[in-house]
Amino acid sequence: MEEQVLLTMRDITKTFPGVTALDHAQLTLRKGEVHALMGENGAGKSTIIKCLTGVYERDAGEVCMEGAEGNIWNRSTQDAQNIGIATVYQEINLCPNLSVAENLFVGRQPRTRIHTVDWKTMDQRAQKIMDNLEIHVDVTTTLENCSIAIQQMVAIARAVDMDCKLLILDEPTSSLDDKEVAKLFKLMRTLRDGGVSIVFVTHFLEQVYEICDRITVMRNGRFVGEYSVSELPRVKLVAAMLGKDFDDLASIKPEGRVSVSDEIVLDADHLSHKGTIKPFDFKIHKGEVVGVTGLLGSGRSEMVRCIYGADKAQSGTEQMRGKTLKINSPIDSIKVGMGFLPDDRKADGCIGELSVKENIILALQARSGIFKRIPRARQVEMADHFIDLLKIKTASRETPLNQLSGGNQQKVILARWLCTHPDFLILDEPTRGIDIGTKTEFQRLVLQFAAEGMSIVFISSEIEEMLRTCTRMCVMRDGEKVGEIEGDMTQESVMSAIAGGEKK
Amino acid sequence: MSSLKKLTDKTLFLPLFCMILVLLINVIKSPDFFSIAIKNGVLYGRLVDILNRGSEIAILAVGQTLVVAVSAGTDISVGSVMSLSACGCCMMLAGYGVNSTTELAVPMIVGMLFGVLLGGVCGAFNGLLVSKLKIQPMVATLILFTAARAIGLLLCDNQITYIRYEPYKYLGNFIPGIPIPTAIFITIAVIAVISLLLKKTALGLYIQSVGINSRAARISGISSSKICFLCYLICGLCAGIAGIVASSRIYSADSNNIGLNYELDSILAVALGGNSLGGGKFNLAGSIIGAYTIQAITTTLLAMGVSTDQAPVIKAIIVVIIVVVQAPVFKAWMQTRSARRLAARAAETSGKKEMAAK
Numbered sequence: 098m099e100e101q102v103l104l105t106m107r108d109i110t111k112t113f114p115g116v117t118a119l120d121h122a123q124l125t126l127r128k129g130e131v132h133a134l135m136g137e138n139g140a141g142k143s144t145i146i147k148c149l150t151g152v153y154e155r156d157a158g159e160v161c162m163e164g165a166e167g168n169i170w171n172r173s174t175q176d177a178q179n180i181g182i183a184t185v186y187q188e189i190n191l192c193p194n195l196s197v198a199e200n201l202f203v204g205r206q207p208r209t210r211i212h213t214v215d216w217k218t219m220d221q222r223a224q225k226i227m228d229n230l231e232i233h234v235d236v237t238t239t240l241e242n243c244s245i246a247i248q249q250m251v252a253i254a255r256a257v258d259m260d261c262k263l264l265i266l267d268e269p270t271s272s273l274d275d276k277e278v279a280k281l282f283k284l285m286r287t288l289r290d291g292g293v294s295i296v297f298v299t300h301f302l303e304q305v306y307e308i309c310d311r312i313t314v315m316r317n318g319r320f321v322g323e324y325s326v327s328e329l330p331r332v333k334l335v336a337a338m339l340g341k342d343f344d345d346l347a348s349i350k351p352e353g354r355v356s357v358s359d360e361i362v363l364d365a366d367h368l369s370h371k372g373t374i375k376p377f378d379f380k381i382h383k384g385e386v387v388g389v390t391g392l393l394g395s396g397r398s399e400m401v402r403c404i405y406g407a408d409k410a411q412s413g414t415e416q417m418r419g420k421t422l423k424i425n426s427p428i429d430s431i432k433v434g435m436g437f438l439p440d441d442r443k444a445d446g447c448i449g450e451l452s453v454k455e456n457i458i459l460a461l462q463a464r465s466g467i468f469k470r471i472p473r474a475r476q477v478e479m480a481d482h483f484i485d486l487l488k489i490k491t492a493s494r495e496t497p498l499n500q501l502s503g504g505n506q507q508k509v510i511l512a513r514w515l516c517t518h519p520d521f522l523i524l525d526e527p528t529r530g531i532d533i534g535t536k537t538e539f540q541r542l543v544l545q546f547a548a549e550g551m552s553i554v555f556i557s558s559e560i561e562e563m564l565r566t567c568t569r570m571c572v573m574r575d576g577e578k579v580g581e582i583e584g585d586m587t588q589e590s591v592m593s594a595i596a597g598g599e600k601k
Numbered sequence: 602m603s604s605l606k607k608l609t610d611k612t613l614f615l616p617l618f619c620m621i622l623v624l625l626i627n628v629i630k631s632p633d634f635f636s637i638a639i640k641n642g643v644l645y646g647r648l649v650d651i652l653n654r655g656s657e658i659a660i661l662a663v664g665q666t667l668v669v670a671v672s673a674g675t676d677i678s679v680g681s682v683m684s685l686s687a688c689g690c691c692m693m694l695a696g697y698g699v700n701s702t703t704e705l706a707v708p709m710i711v712g713m714l715f716g717v718l719l720g721g722v723c724g725a726f727n728g729l730l731v732s733k734l735k736i737q738p739m740v741a742t743l744i745l746f747t748a749a750r751a752i753g754l755l756l757c758d759n760q761i762t763y764i765r766y767e768p769y770k771y772l773g774n775f776i777p778g779i780p781i782p783t784a785i786f787i788t789i790a791v792i793a794v795i796s797l798l799l800k801k802t803a804l805g806l807y808i809q810s811v812g813i814n815s816r817a818a819r820i821s822g823i824s825s826s827k828i829c830f831l832c833y834l835i836c837g838l839c840a841g842i843a844g845i846v847a848s849s850r851i852y853s854a855d856s857n858n859i860g861l862n863y864e865l866d867s868i869l870a871v872a873l874g875g876n877s878l879g880g881g882k883f884n885l886a887g888s889i890i891g892a893y894t895i896q897a898i899t900t901t902l903l904a905m906g907v908s909t910d911q912a913p914v915i916k917a918i919i920v921v922i923i924v925v926v927q928a929p930v931f932k933a934w935m936q937t938r939s940a941r942r943l944a945a946r947a948a949e950t951s952g953k954k955e956m957a958a959k
Contacts, residue, residue: 407820428822437820445820448813450881455806462803463822470803513821
């Protein structure tokens, strides 16, 4: 069956100062399909979408859409909406302080005869929309009281109700748990069967194979290929994204790992932070990689924040190499050789408008103190060294950090800590939202640093990733450390520990 | 073409451009604008006057720039703090309750340092409220905006204290034998100290980091609240110094008039200098240029015979133009316009070529 083509984008080119983000990229969408847009960070997925929705203006290329005359040139998101293109971003662009119904109708509220807002009709219509889409929510609740998943669905519902023919979902699932993802997929299927085409941007391969019909792969701003999901095995997909034959991820973990030394680097005893994490003990040896696992909100991040002093510990003691530490704020931990890559890159990591160079040397400068300014030449040397070592893709070392893609920003933050040569490095979700190639690189680096004698705490939502890197895992549940697993760890044993099985 | 573009891309281009524009209008209006004469052994001229009178705003702008950068807020107490420091200084020199004196109660330097110190205390107070108690900068500094002037009046026992002691006038006027107004030296000294501080230490990097993302700065080991506090402290000290200069000009402490509305001029100077009031990246030189631009406008208007009552209207119009020209929206509009014009021209020439080929 040859489906009707809804949208074609051809030869799309877009350059930013110093970078070609899109180089003759293309995308073809058929009616009523879920189309995955895949690629590594910086492949140009977001850029091509932004060119379509009018956030950016393309430099060249052709966009044709069924029902619209000729070459479409969207200059604003409003233009895009008018011809039926709606986008739902990872960060939800709704008003959290308004009700669900208000969010659905904001800007186009039903009016009464005297032109005031007709609340009753609005709520009724809103409820009907939600019921049709089988989203179970009371439309009068304030949006911020709904779960992220519901918020996302409200955003989708809003788009759908505004007669969209093409719905773009930009990494909608990265903050959802499995159950919520299932709900979202159900909604997507309903929409697809109703004739809406969906562009689905994600990093999760499983999800692509679960929901999508076709895949367009991009690499370095270029179109690599368009495939039907059933014809493309995973390994080939990854290979297409990486542009090389996919080396088995599992092979990066060296067989028969060097035994960890007995030297205890950090020993935390009964640390706690009121309201977030109950007292816990934690030990790490030299050259050891320890994972912290648990569900979202189980206290994974809170535990390491407490160790690092990002949240000041309210009880307990910490020793580093036998010396008792007094940690009031992060600078104290930096001074004794700790580093901390926070999970919320945007809020806790990036200093967006500062250059890559300044971001890299920041922690080292903070450790040296305000009066010992690192000489310019040394700054340049260090920045160049790490841009090279971590393969950071940037126009120059003076480029503001916020112009880099997510994965590269993460590498810059990692470089910031490597600069300080920490003995103990905490990586909280270093690989979230970054592509599979960079992920593998990160894992490889972690193992390399550990082999060089660094002790590392590695947190990830993906158990597989931790199995590959960690020798031991702390299991967290409901703000409490409930146990540790060591030795033969499998996906199953870790899962059962998280869920509260027999291991305690 | 490309060198012109490079020039216009420089951060300081617009502030400088605006200042030159103001000066140009001056030259057209009065050709003797740039002429500098020596009368009674000191320099005379409109330009000297602008540099001299602009000192207070320039000094305030230095402190204000740091405050804006670090906290995305403004210190609106600087004008009042100027007045307080002037009163404190005069009170020390004359003794409490004396309204006019020719003899100093304490050495002059002690009184002046006391005045500057008062400014520092005010700055520290503001800094404490903003950095530790996390009060919005506008609200926190509103306290001293209203209170400092009144405290100054209390210090001076509700009267204007005159210091009729010749050396006290040096700071705001001339030191005998030196033809350049002393205030210019003071301004240069303040700017030099702060620039050195920014250049030789990591303070600049810290301030920008905290201003852009204080949480990330803290995680990276920078004590965000300490840096914020420090900026307010420096701002207070600057206000103190500006207060002493202003007091020396009129050899008295006129609590009600010293530094009146100067907080607004200092904020404007920061904005005119191309600095975002949203904090983060900053450019000290821009603020200083902005400060002198404001003074140039004021001086020009007064010299043109615009009455002091109407001067603010014209000043407002000029400021609106300058701010609009610097607005990112306007810049983007200009860019797309010139790009389109270029494209049109290119199309035209290629069309002509085709015609010729035919």
